[in-house]
Amino acid sequence: MTDFRITILGNGSxxxxxxxxxxxxxxxxxxxxxLIDCGEGTQMQMLKYDASRKNLSHIFxxxxxxxxxxxxxxxxxxxxxxxxxxxxHVYGPEPLEAIIRMQMRASDTRLKFPLMFHxxxxxxxxxxxxxxxxxxxxxxxxxxxxxxxxREKEKERNLRKDFVRRYTPGVEQMHLIKQGGDFALPDGNxxxxxxxxxxxxxxxxxxxxxxxxxxxxxVPFIRSVNxxxxxxxxxxxxxxxxxxxxHSTARQAAQIASEAGxxxxxxxxxxxxxxxxxxxxxxxxxxxxxxxxxxxxxxxTVPDSS
Amino acid sequence: MTDFRITILGNGSxxxxxxxxxxxxxxxxxxxxxLIDCGEGTQMQMLKYDASRKNLSHIFxxxxxxxxxxxxxxxxxxxxxxxxxxxxHVYGPEPLEAIIRMQMRASDTRLKFPLMFHxxxxxxxxxxxxxxxxxxxxxxxxxxxxxxxxREKEKERNLRKDFVRRYTPGVEQMHLIKQGGDFALPDGNxxxxxxxxxxxxxxxxxxxxxxxxxxxxxVPFIRSVNxxxxxxxxxxxxxxxxxxxxHSTARQAAQIASEAGxxxxxxxxxxxxxxxxxxxxxxxxxxxxxxxxxxxxxxxTVPDSS
Numbered sequence: 001m002t003d004f005r006i007t008i009l010g011n012g013s014x015x016x017x018x019x020x021x022x023x024x025x026x027x028x029x030x031x032x033x034x035l036i037d038c039g040e041g042t043q044m045q046m047l048k049y050d051a052s053r054k055n056l057s058h059i060f061x062x063x064x065x066x067x068x069x070x071x072x073x074x075x076x077x078x079x080x081x082x083x084x085x086x087x088x089h090v091y092g093p094e095p096l097e098a099i100i101r102m103q104m105r106a107s108d109t110r111l112k113f114p115l116m117f118h119x120x121x122x123x124x125x126x127x128x129x130x131x132x133x134x135x136x137x138x139x140x141x142x143x144x145x146x147x148x149x150x151r152e153k154e155k156e157r158n159l160r161k162d163f164v165r166r167y168t169p170g171v172e173q174m175h176l177i178k179q180g181g182d183f184a185l186p187d188g189n190x191x192x193x194x195x196x197x198x199x200x201x202x203x204x205x206x207x208x209x210x211x212x213x214x215x216x217x218x219v220p221f222i223r224s225v226n227x228x229x230x231x232x233x234x235x236x237x238x239x240x241x242x243x244x245x246x247h248s249t250a251r252q253a254a255q256i257a258s259e260a261g262x263x264x265x266x267x268x269x270x271x272x273x274x275x276x277x278x279x280x281x282x283x284x285x286x287x288x289x290x291x292x293x294x295x296x297x298x299x300x301t302v303p304d305s306s
Numbered sequence: 307m308t309d310f311r312i313t314i315l316g317n318g319s320x321x322x323x324x325x326x327x328x329x330x331x332x333x334x335x336x337x338x339x340x341l342i343d344c345g346e347g348t349q350m351q352m353l354k355y356d357a358s359r360k361n362l363s364h365i366f367x368x369x370x371x372x373x374x375x376x377x378x379x380x381x382x383x384x385x386x387x388x389x390x391x392x393x394x395h396v397y398g399p400e401p402l403e404a405i406i407r408m409q410m411r412a413s414d415t416r417l418k419f420p421l422m423f424h425x426x427x428x429x430x431x432x433x434x435x436x437x438x439x440x441x442x443x444x445x446x447x448x449x450x451x452x453x454x455x456x457r458e459k460e461k462e463r464n465l466r467k468d469f470v471r472r473y474t475p476g477v478e479q480m481h482l483i484k485q486g487g488d489f490a491l492p493d494g495n496x497x498x499x500x501x502x503x504x505x506x507x508x509x510x511x512x513x514x515x516x517x518x519x520x521x522x523x524x525v526p527f528i529r530s531v532n533x534x535x536x537x538x539x540x541x542x543x544x545x546x547x548x549x550x551x552x553h554s555t556a557r558q559a560a561q562i563a564s565e566a567g568x569x570x571x572x573x574x575x576x577x578x579x580x581x582x583x584x585x586x587x588x589x590x591x592x593x594x595x596x597x598x599x600x601x602x603x604x605x606x607t608v609p610d611s612s
Contacts, residue, residue: 014383014384014387015384015387015388016349016350016353016380016384017353018353018354021350040346040347040349040350040376040377040380041346041347041350043322043346044322044327044346044347047322047323047324048324064409064412064413065413066379066380066383066409066413067383070346070376070379070380070383070409071346073372073376074322074346074372074376077320077372077373077376078320078321078322081320081321082321095408095412096412098408099405099408099409099412102401102404102405102408103370103372103376103405106370106401106402106405106449107370107371107372107449108448108449142414143412143413143414
């Protein structure tokens with residue numbers, strides 16, 4: 001099965017501490033390298049955790065609070081200094097492009113590679129290739145903020161090897177069978193698709209929800225994803241502060257995970273006030289058992305549906 | 307003597323590496339805390355090296371290449387989140403203020419403290435209090451870039467204790483004597499100033515020159531400073547590249563130090579290509595013996611003239 005995993009480069013909230021870096025994650029799917037958020041110091045975190053910077057192709061910025069994007073301009077500058085030539089796509093709310101371009105102008109930098117900005121404005125599919133797609137949807141935060149769902153497309157059925165060996169179907173025939181077609185034998189008999197193929201694995205999916213208040217409106221967008229990263233800035237005792245600041249508690253993150261019927265919940269965006277975040281895990285597990293605390297530098301495989 | 311020292315928070319050039327952070331220095335003079343340049347991650351470096359962020363009052367940005375200021379917006383945001391109320395003064399070339407304000411607007415942040423920008427346009431004294439002053443002067447770099455000299459003002463003469471004990475001069479008299487005045491005895495005789503005072507220590511000074519091509523025009527501005535931080539991005543073998551990129555070699559930094567008759571030279575802004583920078587030191591010492599390599603996290607006392 002194709003590698004599908006997330007490396008946490010930073011999972012702290014607003015103020016960096018000795019232990020916590022601001023939000024950034026590297027998503028790997030096969031050869032694809034996508035960055036989700038890019039707080040200050042992300043390029044150094046990529047160095048620290050051996051995440052290649054030059055293979056990055058797309059960067060997704062959830063919103064324009066500094067702890068989610070202040071590292072973007074530095075990363076772009078470094079890619080330029082490395083002599084990058086291949087395009088880099090950046091997705092984010094306005095005025096992200098203006099902010100970056102202004103700083104490029106101030107340093108009299110003419111980028112050696114095409115830097116393509118894509119403004120997030122509506123719930124939409126924002127990336128698509130033959131096997132993978134990415135969509136965005138609105139979160140509930142103090143300023144315009146977007147969640148992202150990264151998912152495999154529906155896969156083709158797999159041809160049974162014994163069938164291929166025995167009947168040696170042509171290329172065009174194999175293509176049709178993978179799409180669900182049957183196979184006509186020379187004698188006019190039909191082999192039904194389910195006799196000659198195996199069901200593919202179910203498409204896997206990952207959702208990123210940071211930052212957001214507790215809001216059931218996001219549930220339809222993340223329903224049944226295999227792995228959900230949801231912010232848990234505060235704990236139960238601070239539910240009022242969380243609501244006021246448009247953040248969530250760990251219990252609320254678990255409630256969303258439960259409502260959405262996700263496979264696994266990964267908590268992050270912890271407030272700097274917690275020297276120990278394990279109580280957040282206990283709190284979330286009371287509501288949704290399959291919960292983990294994200295850890296900086298750790299890589300999480302997106303589980304399949306089995 | 308009042309503490310006068312520099313802590314190196316970062317001394318790497320353009321591209322951060324595992325070992326090198328971009329330019330930033332903390333200058334301490336008595337209770338004063340000034341930051342010189344503020345590359346990406348400076349606020350984390352301040353945490354790492356126990357440099358209080360809240361006591362900062364003035365920040366001096368030499369130029370708008372990212373490795374000298376991309377950490378500024380994050381530092382300002384953190385000070386805001388800490389609830390800072392006292393003013394923060396930022397000195398730098400245009401359009402630094404526009405860059406910062408645009409990012410504050412994008413996050414809908416209304417700073418809780420006055421953020422005062424001062425545009426660097428001319429060679430000038432840019433800061434002055436009763437005992438300390440700071441001036442800026444142009445360096446020779448690809449974009450508008452400023453060097454800074456931080457210096458103690460001329461000090462008053464010190465009253466000899468035996469004189470004070472014996473003649474108990476009044477407050478106004480003591481003030482005049484410290485300025486160089488003589489003392490009239492009741493019998494009409496005069497005690498000359500040099501009989502009743504001791505010469506003060508000579509004012510100490512520190513100059514920061516990064517980034518710049520080798521350029522003798524800066525010598526008059528930094529003449530006789532006690533400590534000179536001068537960039538040494540390249541080595542002897544790369545003098546042509548250095549000139550092309552408006553940077554200096556270690557030997558050239560030493561030539562400037564020698565011409566200017568400074569007390570001590572501190573090299574920095576090392577290219578990421580050097581895994582070992584000690585050859586830069588050897589090269590510089592051939593021209594100017596009293597040279598040191600700056601080391602991240604180290605604090606250097608500005609020596610006096612003795």
